[in-house]
Amino acid sequence: MIRSGLLTLILAALVMAPAVARAVTIVDDRGRTVTLTRPAERIVSDYDIDVTIPLIELGAMPIASHGRLAGDGKPYLRSSKLLTGIDFDNSDIAFIGAAEIDLEAVAALKPDLIVTEISRATPVEKLEKLAPTIVINSDLGAPHVYALLAAATGKEAEFKRLDSRYRAQLALMKAEVQPEKHVVSVFQPLRGKLNVYQSYRAIGQVLRDAGFRFPPLIDDIPEGQSIVVSTERLPDLDADVIFDPYRSDRKQGARAEIAAMERMVPGFCRFLSACRNGRYILIPREEAISNSYAALSRMVAIVQTALGPRPPGYRTAPEPTGLAIPAR
Amino acid sequence: MSRFLMPPPARNARRLALRLGPFSTRLAVRGLAANLLLASYLLLVVWLGLSLGSRPIPLATILAWLRLEQVNDTDSIILGSLRAPRLCLSMLSGAMLALSGALTQHVTRNGLADPGLIGVRSAAALLIVALILAWPQAPLALRPVVGLAGGLLAGLVVGLLARGASPLKFVMIGFGISWCLSSALVILLASADIRSLQRAMMWLAGSLEGADWPAVRLALVVFVPTAIACLGLARQAELLDLGAATASALGINQTRLHVACLAIAVLLVATSVSVAGGLGFVGLVAPHMARFLPRQGLAGRLICATLIGALLVMVADLAGNVAFAPIRLPVGISLAAIGAPVLILLLWLRRNRI
Amino acid sequence: MTAMSSAGHSRERHALLLMLSVLAVLAILHIQQGARPIPATVMLDAVLSPDRDAFDHFVILSLRLPRASACIVGGAAFGAAGFLLQVAMRNRLAEPHVLGLNAGASLAVVLVTTYQPVVLPDILMPFAASLGAAGLFGLVLALSALGSGRFDPVRMVFFGIALSALASALVSAILILNEDTLEQLRFWLVGDAAGGGAAAVWSILPAVALGLVAGCLLMPQLATFSLGESISVALGASVHRTRIAALVVTALLCGSAVSLVGPIGFVGLMAPALWPRLHQRPSLGAFLLVAGSGAAILLAADILALGLLAPTELPTGALTGLAGAPVFIWLVARRLT
Incomplete structure (x- = not known):
């Protein structure tokens, strides 16, 4: 209205x-x-x-x-x-x-x-x-x-420029990823509980605009809000890809986030197909939190990287190997 | 148990008797002088509060503005919409808390009986936070009404539970009720989202951000009549110092007096909570500070505590504004920073008499 | 005399057995509660032949068992701390929450978490919290004892409440200025057993065990306190030293419990109140009884917190507050009439 x-x-x-x-x-x-x-x-x-x-x-x-x-x-x-x-x-x-x-x-x-x-x-x-x-x-x-x-x-002209840039980026992403076929979820560990988002600001905007599907637990949350659930609900949050907006204002925030998850659910990856497939994606909160076109752009890129097609024989390496560059 | 009683007012204080026909009154000269001194401090802080800030305003401009003369647009907005209502509200809420603390301490004969500690403040806060969470856009004017209802209800419950009990028991039961209510508040806050939680916490700790003229008007409407009623009751209440038997021999209906005094105290606290949030320490500290000044009658002591309470909150707010400008500390935080050491010092100095 | 005391012992043994069976029933009830429906057969399976990849087994072994253990360990520590405090101070109203130990411990934890002066390993957090508890309680003691030279029960309660208010004002000041720490600590701050997980339970276990053993060792000496200070002095007990030792143990127990489950109040007030005439005969058995009852109370409170408004979890500390504050009122009413 x-x-x-x-x-x-x-x-x-x-x-x-x-x-x-x-x-x-x-x-x-x-x-x-x-x-x-x-x-x-x-x-x-x-x-x-x-x-x-x-x-x-x-x-x-x-x-x-x-x-x-x-x-x-x-x-x-x-x-x-x-x-x-x-x-x-x-x-x-x-x-x-x-x-x-x-x-x-x-x-x-x-x-x-x-x-x-x-x-x-x-x-x-x-x-x-x-x-x-x-x-x-x-x-x-x-x-x-x-x-x-x-x-x-x-600044209507500037607004139209930013909005059409976003729409074009979104269209490009949708051309490679078929959002309606993927289930995604957004959550993060919170001292023994899970903070679940529908679906965290900029990343949520992109996911909804692109037409991704969410697990029923997330669908029940009013748009734009979050709930805290017991860790026992972890399997209900499994998806093709999971986004975790980690605290990027702290040193090594992403590693700390994984450590927090690991403390709560030791070996949590084995319970989440997204994680087993290398699709538990840590996104910096300082970007994901902002309702701005700049953040939306970044989020589109992250989603495309996470879900885009990959060549055969693909396997994730746990740590950077530096194989391709010969030592000087 | 006698160590919990407050010292009786000195009977040897130098007093001046005034007589006019059938009416007469006694004045403690030194006490009066102390109160006048406090009042002049209050004026000084009012001037500081009006002139200091991120844009200093000279005295001449303030005086011109007070005389309703034309002043610079920005200055007039800063003075009229920002500084003056905030200053008035800090003065009034401090005065209300201190007066109610002094009254409660006198009636319960307990040096630590701050109405903030006995459930009245928690109840008012509980209902107002519920209002903020359930209806964030609720008009500001609704808060005092809701807070008043909560405060009075808690006061009533404490009063009923502790009916006929000793004053000390009354206070302890108040603590119990207060804990119950804060548990309920915690349940409310547990389900709130993080941004409203932070807002609610800020308000709970005391905040004058919402200070405007309607809030000041509301505080005034409650404060002025109750203050007058307090002074009216003071002469009777003073006789409680002579002991229950003597007081009733002198024709004092103690129950009615207790009820009247405590009802006034609850009203004052609930109003203060609804206009300025949960300011702590004032009701506890101000009456004790008043006892360091020359002894005087109960009416004088009440006035003295009220002035000190007003000064405390005004100074705390002023300090919170200018200490780390442009960061403004919510008044609750600066009050805790000032009030906590003062409280510890007071507890230390008066450790034998509390 | 001997007949009487042996009768007392057998009563104590019965009470201990009763308490242990209640504890076992509550623990089973607690493990059955949870957001994920798990049939009882799977629970047995999880214990007998755990499968690393079955999530149900994981929930039982790594979420519910640690949470129940956290309640048991924390509740026992709170109950024991309360009883030690009451016997040592000869004050029925003494309780870690009432006397400021909880507030001191949470202030310490919030300070360490927010400003991270040193990155504390998890195993040291209980000691930092204990230090905070001891610090604030020391202040309460100093204020209530100095000048008069003895601990007046009611004055102590007043000072405890006043200084608790002060510490919580500082805590809220810190959290208002720091949104992210608030988000991190908001559940812990009001009492939450889910926070730690198995690792946290293991990391505070040494501190609590130390405290409980020390409490057991102190109990015989403290028992003479119930005869009155002059008699216990005549019996050769060093009142002062025993008292200090009891308070240090209390701070350790309370700080460890707070660092595990958050500042949960009134467990130490309710646990001894369950057993009539316990304070007249403080003994080793009574101490263990109170520690067990504390564990049972916290378990029961946590069951309610999980189940009352499921799937929303309520803060456990709020429930003990709602239940414990009336107990406080009742104790006050009985004491002062």
Whole structure:
């Protein structure tokens, strides 16, 4: 309902763009109607992974953003350097806080638009007092969020370019992999339990868009959410390929993830056909967590590599062998 | 058991008697001076709170803004929508918690009877977290109502269970109820997804992020009448210090007085929880800090504790704002950082009298 | 005198036997519970002729047995810790959760997990947790004893509660600022026996065994405490040293249990309360009885946690809280009237 209404709005905005002095009216994901006199230029983002990265990718560089603190006390935008190359240290984006954002700093920046995410703690009622505010719901996926943000910033052309790139990559992948014939699942170990996703943000978007099938246990989870189940359900999660979004912010996170799984279910591979066939794929969480086209691109590539056809005689090596390169 | 009782107010404090026709009142001069000093500190912190922040605002601008004169747009938004409501709410929630702590400690005659510890806060928090999880977009104004209902319900249950029991038993039963409720809260939170869990935890630890004028108005509407009622009850409640027999000989209906005081305390805590989340330590610490100041009558002591409570929360919030700017610590965290050492120090200094 | 004590011994033996059979029944019930329906015959098979590649056998041997063992080991440690504390402090309300040991242990575990000052091998985690428990409890003791020179029961409970609140404020401060650690520890933090698996049970077993043996050795000396401090001094018991030793053992037991199943409260309060007049005659038998009852209570709580809202698993610690807090209220009501 909201989606179709939004599409009409965007179309209307596109048609009317040359005629009217570019006033924009947006219905955000909390159903609020927000009117901007012109596409926003001074934008403040209240959430790094779900708002700041899409804005950067659309070419609407925010002037300030929520971020996180690294162990050494330096602020960073989660996943951003990895996906957009941009972070606080190489851009003019101002850091406005982590858990609670500094509303005074936001007011002092005089933004013409504030974008926040539906799960953020900062009350929208306060943000509204500082500037027009739109609320996005990242569970609805990157294309939806980008459409909203593009409408607010006048970057519809960029949005169409990113979206058609993604659709083309998706089509290429579907041409080699037959998604409707494959069952996939996404989960990870969580201290003696399994955290099961339907089906984890960017990777989930790709899997659903491509038309993969999920085990019944995952099908029963509402789209975009996750549940914690007992390790006894492990066989219910078996599939042709399993994706495990490991903690890539830690040193050797993928190895630690396998070790955690191994501690929980010693020799777990023997119970999972995906794993026995070399298709227990560890994907970096810093990429998979981001609802952005950059992340979607990466995920399409990973899925294609994991499921694409392989030549006969194929066998996985447990560790890199370096056979092909002669020692110098 | 006598060591758990609070020291009786000094009878030799220097007092001033005021008479006007049939009315008369006594004033403890040094106590009054101490309270005035605290009030002036409060003004100082108000000024600091209004002027400090990521954008410092000079006193002249603040004064102009207070006189409703035209000031710079940004400054007026920062003062009017951000700093002033937050400051007012931190002041009011601190005052409410401290007043209710002082009242509970006096009535239960127990130095560690913080209403935060006896289930009222847990119950209010339980219902409000349930509301946040079940209906994340619920209007802010609904929280106080729900929290109030929970707090009063828990107060009632504790009161019924411990009916006719000694004050000390009352407090311990409160602890038990509080644990029960936090277990229920844990069951609620166990099924929440990680992002709402973090939000709920932030709120549980105390947060002034939602501070706005409607919340301030609500806090004021509860605080002002109850504070006046407290001062009205203070003269009767003071007689409890003379012992049960003397008090009833003097015509005090003790049961009614207990019920009235505790109902007021519950109301104050529930309101504070619903506007500022689960702030800890204030109700416990402020009344004890008040006892380091010159002795005075109960009314004076209540005012003194209230002022200290307000100061504590305001200073904690201010410190959380400026210490690591632009990182803002939720007020619960900075309050724990300030309150915990103060609590340990107090427990140490007053170890023989708690 | 001899007749009386032998009658007491045979009663104790009966109680021990009863407790062991209840424990066995509960363990079997516990192993039958789980998200995956497994017929009883397969269970027997799994024990008698384990097949490495059968998932059902794996579930029985590597998931359910370790979880049941975690409950038994953790429950026994919590129960024993509670009883030791109560006898040593001559305080029926003394319990690791009430007196701040659990809060201290969880603070230590959260600190070590979040900041990883040194990467601790699993086998040392119980000791880090014990250190935290001992630290906070030491503070509680210092505050409640210094100045008056003796341990006042009610004051101790108050200080325990106050310092627990403080430690949990610190824990939530750390977790609010660190989303990923919160996700990692959220179930453990409220008590969860599924966390460790067989490896974790094995890694805390030495610490718990050490604690239980030390507790057994201390019991005869502690038994004289029940006669009152002056009499036990006259009997030549070194009250102070025995007490300190008992507290160190308590911290070790409690820290190990917390590092395995999380800060689960009130087991040490409920276990002795099951047996009337136990505190009047503290003895080796009574100690073992309470440790066994603690194990039974935790097993029962975990069965409920698994089965009550299946397939959703409830946190075990919340259930012991719901059951244990009323016991606390009841003890208080009885004590103070």
